[in-house]
Each structure stands twice: as structure tokens, then as C-alpha cells.
Amino acid sequence: NAGVTQTPKFQVLKTGQSMTLQCAQDMNHEYMSWYRQDPGMGLRLIHYSVGAGITDQGEVPNGYNVSRSTTEDFPLRLLSAAPSQTSVYFCASSKFLTETQYFGPGTRLLVL
């Protein structure tokens, strides 16, 4: 199993540009989530999904959209990038009931 994969590893955007961060898992996990990690801070939940077709907001959802058309994929879309969205983004997945989350390697995003 590849586990949780994320692409790209690093991205530079200009203010106002849009992009999609990809996340995929091959463990047949129902639960997937997106976090952002800023320097000196813990992870903050952006959006999460408890299964295909079901998504919900986390702590910091503004400026981000998600969709879950398949069990495997959970892309995160930045609609109009802002410098405040400069961060490291982590995707995670878990079996719905066991709750242990497995994290991807992260995407470093720089918005100029």
C-alpha cells in the first residue's frame, strides 16, 4: 500500500490564483481530512469527509473547497489564493470507527 499520497510537494502561487491540492489513499478509509500547519502551531482542521459524497467544515474552512466523489480521493481547492494561505497542508485518512489517522507527507504552499 502507498498509504496517503499528496501532490504537489511544493507549490508557489500568486495572489488570486486558484489551484487544487491532491490527496489519495489506497487503504479503503472512509474518513479523510485536510489540515494546515503554520510555524509554531499545531494542525488546524480545514475540511473533512466521512465518506464519498459527504463533506463538512472544520475550524478554518474559509477560502477552501472540497469534494469527495470517490472513497480514494479528497482534493482541496483554493479558490483565490491569499498570502494568509501560505502554509503546509496535510491530508489524513482513517477507518471510520478506529479513528487512528494516517497522514500524507504534506504540500508546502507559498502564496506571493
Add this chain to the structure above:
Amino acid sequence: GESVGLHLPTLSVQEGDNSIINCAYSNSASDYFIWYKQESGKGPQFIIDIRSNMDKRQGQRVTVLLNKTVKHLSLQIAATQPGDSAVYFCAEKGGNNFNKFYFGSGTKLNVKP
């Protein structure tokens, strides 16, 4: 939202000593807690978890203690090794938020050889 914080942002220990990393949480309804290890440039890695109906749980060289009375969580690492150097996070799942986790800001563990 819930508040999960740490008492010590940086902890330095000698190789071979035991390490204790502490975490405070604010939501008494939280029913599940996880400790993660994050090495530089990598995603968090699961270490050990504990449910609110337990006070203690042991893994390989690690022990998690939960004190619900004072809403305190700790991670004990026995015989700390250089490979244990990393940032450690506690995470809390709120009892009313079925699958939302709240993370503390992290403690950096430095292991001196």
C-alpha cells in the same frame, strides 16, 4: 472549539533518560486522545492513543497517561534515543464532534547524545 495545549514547548533530554511530554485539554467531553510524532519535513506519525475510559496505556517504550480530573495527558518515552528527536503533538477528539480532532501546538524533543 476545543483548546489543547502543551506545558513545555521544548524539552531537552540526555540519551538513555526517560522523557515526559505533557498536554492539557479543555473539553471534558473529549473521549479519545492521540499522540503524534512529527519529524522535520514529514507528516505526523501515530504513536499511541487512549480512550477516556482508560487511565493508562502502554506501547513499545511509550506510555500515555490520562488524568480526566485535571484534564491532563502525558506521553512518557523510556530510554530516549536520538531517533526520538522530533515534535510531539497531542490531539483530542471532542465527544460531540464525531470525527473532528483538535491538535496542540507541539513540544520539540531534543535528545542529546
